[in-house]
Amino acid sequence: MFPSLSALFAKAGAAPAVQALVIIIGTFILEDAATILTAMEVQTGQVALPVALLALYVGIVAGDLGLYGLGRLAALWPAARRWVKVPGDEGGENWFGRNVFRIVFISRFIPGARLPLYTACGFFGASLRRFALAAVLATLIWTTLLFALSLQVGHFLITHLGAWKWAGMGGFALTILLVGRIVANVRSPSR
Template identity: 35%
Template sequence: MLVEWQAWLVAHADSVGFVFVGLLLLTYVLEDVAIVCAATLATQGLVNIPVALMAIFIGIVTGDLALYVLGRYGRRLRGLRYKTLTSRYFKLTRKMLTKRPFLNLFLIRFIPGLRTIGFTLSGFMALSPWLFFSAALVATSIWSVLIFTLLYSVGIAATETYDGVKWLMPVVALSVLLLVNLILSKTLKRRYV
C-alpha cells in the first residue's frame, strides 16, 4: 500500500497542493505510513520539507480532533455510555486522564495502542476542548518533527550510501518507525500504565 500511494503521489509531484492534500488524507488512514511517505518524498526531493511536515501535522491534529468529537457525540448513545463506564480498559484510561490530563494526553500521542481510545475517551469524558487541543498541538508538533527528522536522516544516509536501492527507503523507514513506536510504547506503558 505504501509503495502504491507513494507512486501515486510521485506521479503528481509537480502539484504541491495535490501532494499536500494527498499526504494529509493519508494521515487519516495510517498516520505512520503518511510520515514515512512524506519523509521518503522529501528525501528524494519530490516535496519540500515544510510542505511535507505541514501536511502530516495538520492531518494528525485534525484526526485527533475528530476522535475527540466522535467521543463527545458518543456520549449520546446510551448503550455505548454503559459499555464505556463498565469496561476495565476505559476505567484505566479514564483514571489516567483525570490525573494530570495535559501530561497524559501528551503521553498518549507517543503510545500507539492508546491513541484512539485515549483521544475518543477524552471527548466522551468532556475534557476541556482547549486542554485537549493544546495537548494535541504540542505533542503532535514534537512527534511529527521528531519522527520525520529521524526518517529523513535515515533516508538521506541510505540514499547517499546505497543510491541504487532508493526503492528500499520506504521499507527501511517504516521498519525504523515501527521500532521507535515499539520502544516508546513499551517504555511509556511500563512507566505510566
C-alpha cells in the same frame, strides 16, 4: 506500495495542494508511516519541505480531533453511557479534565494509546480547547522529531542504497513500528 506513493507525488507534480491532500489522507491511514514516507519524498525532491510538514501537522491534528469527536458522539448515545462504568457520576469527567495535557502527551509517544485515550477524552468531556492545544503541541514535537530522523535516514538510504532505497525505508518504517510495539509490551504488566 512505496513506489506507488512516489508515482502519486510525481503525478501531482507542481501541485502542492494535491501533494498535501495525499499526505493528509496518509496520516489518517498510518500517521508514523506517512511521516516517514513523506520525509523520504522530501529527500528525493518530490515534495517541498513546507508542504510536507504543514500537511503532516494538519492531518495528524485533524485525526486527533476526530478521535475526540467520536468520543463526544459516543457520550451522547445512551447505550454507550451504560457500557462505561466510572466511580461516581463525574469521576471520569473530572479526571480526564484535570489530566488532558498529560494524557495527550503520553499517548502521543506510546503506540496504540491514542485511539482509546483520545476518544475517552471526548467521551468524558475533557475541554476541547485544552485537548486541541495539547494535540497541536504534542504533534509538533513528535512529528518534527520523527520527520527529522526520517530525513537523515532517507539521505543515507538514497546515498548508499540507490534503487533499493525504498526497501531500506520500508525496513526503517517497520523498525519504528516494532520498537513501538516492544515499548508498549515492556510497559504492560505481566500476564
